[in-house]
Amino acid sequence: MIEPQGLTYDERGLIPAIVQDAGSGEVLMLAYMNEESLEKTIASGRTHFWSRSRGRLWAKGETSGHIQEVVEVRLDCDADALLIRVRQRGVACHTGERSCFHRSFARPISLESADGPEGAAPADASPAILDELFEVIRSRRERRRSGSYTTELLDAGRERILKKVGEEASEVIIASMSGDLGEIVYEVSDLLYHLLVLLFAHGLCPGAVYAELARRRRP
Numbered sequence: 001m002i003e004p005q006g007l008t009y010d011e012r013g014l015i016p017a018i019v020q021d022a023g024s025g026e027v028l029m030l031a032y033m034n035e036e037s038l039e040k041t042i043a044s045g046r047t048h049f050w051s052r053s054r055g056r057l058w059a060k061g062e063t064s065g066h067i068q069e070v071v072e073v074r075l076d077c078d079a080d081a082l083l084i085r086v087r088q089r090g091v092a093c094h095t096g097e098r099s100c101f102h103r104s105f106a107r108p109i110s111l112e113s114a115d116g117p118e119g120a121a122p123a124d125a126s127p128a129i130l131d132e133l134f135e136v137i138r139s140r141r142e143r144r145r146s147g148s149y150t151t152e153l154l155d156a157g158r159e160r161i162l163k164k165v166g167e168e169a170s171e172v173i174i175a176s177m178s179g180d181l182g183e184i185v186y187e188v189s190d191l192l193y194h195l196l197v198l199l200f201a202h203g204l205c206p207g208a209v210y211a212e213l214a215r216r217r218r219p
Helices: 034-046 128-143 149-156 157-180 181-203 206-217
Strands: 015-021 027-033 048-051 054-057 068-075 082-088
Touching: 027 034, 027 048, 027 082, 034 048, 034 054, 034 068, 128 149, 128 181, 128 206, 149 157, 149 181, 157 181, 181 206
Parallel strands: 015 082
Antiparallel strands: 015 027, 048 054, 068 082
16 A cells, blocks of 8 residues: 555645546546645545645535545556545535536547437436436435425335336336337336435435445456
8 A cells, every 4th residue: 555655746745636436437526635635534534635725624525514435545657646436425516516527628529420329328428327316316305395206205205115116117127028219218217216216215325236236246
């Protein structure tokens, strides 16, 4: 293990730290650490950074409550940049977006048609959408949005949620038997949503499922 003293800091004593969701792989933010903030991050298990604008140490989520639980700290080949893999609680960006990298700046010209091959996923589609959807579900419970189906479903309780999971699983089977690819995608999406609600109702998060799948993948 490389100690914090073995890292390469810049002339200000800082090192860039990329924060990544450990479950989905989504890049959440870029911040800077000094030796003290890195040591606090490792010791506490929660991210701490150095604010260049305020000139002080700060703990992620100290005012918002949107903390980052550290899973692993990695470094690049030159030991002058860090990758912090975390479990994000809430959102990472101060704007309210899950990731600070939520705006698209440019996209390379596709070698296919301008719209891409038929059936291709949108450019912003990724597995991270499951984590984003789960945060929406969480927010519906916390903020009690009127008229929200999710809020109504959570209020109805586990029995109602289980019934919906069963119904959506049946719809997936029917869609698969029909062979309609669009219908299969639609029904699987409904099932995944209701499974996320079920996880939340049990106090679980998608990361628990990711971890179990990763455990099964190992030889």
